[in-house]
Amino acid sequence: MTRDEATAAIVSSRLAKGFTWQQLADAIGRPLVWTTAALLGQHPLPPDSARQIAELLDLPAEAVPVLAAVPYRGGLPTAVPTDPTIYRLYEALQVYGPALKELIHEQFGDGIMSAINFKLDIGRATHDGAEHVVITFDGKFLPYNWPSD
Template sequence: MPHSNISRAPRQHLTERVLQAKTAKNLTWAGLAEGTGLSVVYVTAALLGQHPLPEAVAEVVAERLGLDRGAVAELQTIPLRGNVEDVSSDPTIYRFHEMVQVYGTTLKALVHEQFGDGIISAINFKLDIKKVDDPEGGERAVITLDGKFLPYKPF
């Protein structure tokens, strides 16, 4: 039976334990996700408190991290999602806010022109990030947001 959190505190506390164990054991997000059948993005988001994990996956990652049965149970709870009430000052997170501030209306206009009136789901959604070489030198991040379009329905 799924259980739900009504506070961010339990998952925030667990996230701290996850990060400490990950660092102490010199693990990677990819290594933690390996063999779970879930994407590294989903497992990372779950371990950072944003998604529940299926029981079998919670058991695998908890074992890799050396976490107890209580952590296995908590990893399966449906979290209170979202991290902050306002815009984060962390430079990496803020850049994503900045991208939406600059390109949000453009994305909205193009989505509506191509699909009609509706939204792109963050529930039926996939996220991927890849590092690629920049032809001008250095590296680039290719971030793919893949969400199902959900049209508004008149009633």
């Protein structure tokens, strides 16, 4: 069983059994966005969580070590996403990416926002009476550093 097969099994079993992502995250006691990403093949699950998920979703036993292994990450089927929900995030990158780069440098110095020591949150706000999706990227600032010996 490959990780892609394990992911496909999770996706269809979740729909068939009617679990929400929130219920699966609660079941293993891990943050919601992290759990969803992990179950979509982007993070290894702790072995115990892998076993719980396999049980809940009736996955075969051989899925457990596969879910617990570090996966080959990168979840988009094409370099530029075609799905409109995901595309809007890419569009924001096209329109605001260079501005964010300038401001990270102006406010923090030469470096990057880590995508490894990093968390994402999804929330909700209201502006002018309309419901807004709020997505927060929160990553450690890593200054460019050339280690001395």
